[in-house]
Amino acid sequence: MSVLEVRALSKSFxxxxxxxxxxxxIREGEFLAMIGPNGAGKTTCFNIINGQLAPDSGEILxxxxxxxxxxxxxxxxxxxxxxxxxxxxxxxxxxxxxxxxALLSHAGDTYRLWRPAAPMHRARALDLLEQVGMHxxxxxxxxxxxxxxxxxxxxxxxxxxxxxLLLMDEPTAGMGARERHDLIALVKRxxxxxxxxxxxxxxxxxxxxxxxxRIVVLARGRLIANDDAASIRDNAQVREVYFGTGKxxxxxxx
Numbered sequence: 001m002s003v004l005e006v007r008a009l010s011k012s013f014x015x016x017x018x019x020x021x022x023x024x025x026i027r028e029g030e031f032l033a034m035i036g037p038n039g040a041g042k043t044t045c046f047n048i049i050n051g052q053l054a055p056d057s058g059e060i061l062x063x064x065x066x067x068x069x070x071x072x073x074x075x076x077x078x079x080x081x082x083x084x085x086x087x088x089x090x091x092x093x094x095x096x097x098x099x100x101x102a103l104l105s106h107a108g109d110t111y112r113l114w115r116p117a118a119p120m121h122r123a124r125a126l127d128l129l130e131q132v133g134m135h136x137x138x139x140x141x142x143x144x145x146x147x148x149x150x151x152x153x154x155x156x157x158x159x160x161x162x163x164x165l166l167l168m169d170e171p172t173a174g175m176g177a178r179e180r181h182d183l184i185a186l187v188k189r190x191x192x193x194x195x196x197x198x199x200x201x202x203x204x205x206x207x208x209x210x211x212x213x214r215i216v217v218l219a220r221g222r223l224i225a226n227d228d229a230a231s232i233r234d235n236a237q238v239r240e241v242y243f244g245t246g247k248x249x250x251x252x253x254x
Contacts, residue, residue: 009058081163
């Protein structure tokens with residue numbers, strides 16, 4: 001069963017077609033990587049799916065319903081979580097309070113100003129922090145966290161709306177090799193347990209080839225390959241446009 005279907009998606013900026021008739025789907029519980037060289041159209045495609053940009057044409061079906069052109073907040077309420085390349089939290093809040101803010105929004109409690117917010121959804125926030133390995137830091141100010149821990153808190157926030165689809169833009173950007181693998185292994189475990197589908201963009205090929213169930217490759221706005229890791233690694237067109245003819249994927253298992 002497909003959770004997300006992208007059909008003939010296109011977007012132009014002036015005379016440049018950044019996304020050109022792209023089509024792919026994501027099955028329930030699938031961990032799908034989107035890769036490509038700089039300028040391939042990954043970010044544009046990602047931002048269209050998330051609602052930050054409206055497509056010129058095409059469809060984006062979430063569980064069969066077209067979400068193309070909806071505002072990000074409406075897409076979020078339909079069960080799409082999101083993490084960003086540059087992770088950030090509310091520095092004035094504690095770790096738990098950051099997660100509680102997302103839970104308050106998901107529950108529609110943000111306008112109930114006559115009730116103290118501090119105790120609301122705290123138990124659920126602590127549960128989410130436990131799942132991402134940040135329970136011990138629940139009452140620490142977010143501004144004190146190391147960057148890798150901020151990424152984990154961001155993941156807890158993204159899971160607050162119980163998403164059916166999680167969009168992750170460069171989830172391991174700025175992290176060392178061990179941190180990268182630990183974070184993606186954590187994400188993979190959590191989404192497998194919940195049958196969440198994941199679409200992620202990533203420049204670290206060691207992460208992509210170690211964890212992705214399937215890989216879609218973009219180049220100059222077009223989708224040029226959509227297959228498993230072994231087939232992508234051996235695809236001559238992918239090697240040519242992504243790494244240059246004759247080169248192999250750094251960090252890819254042979």
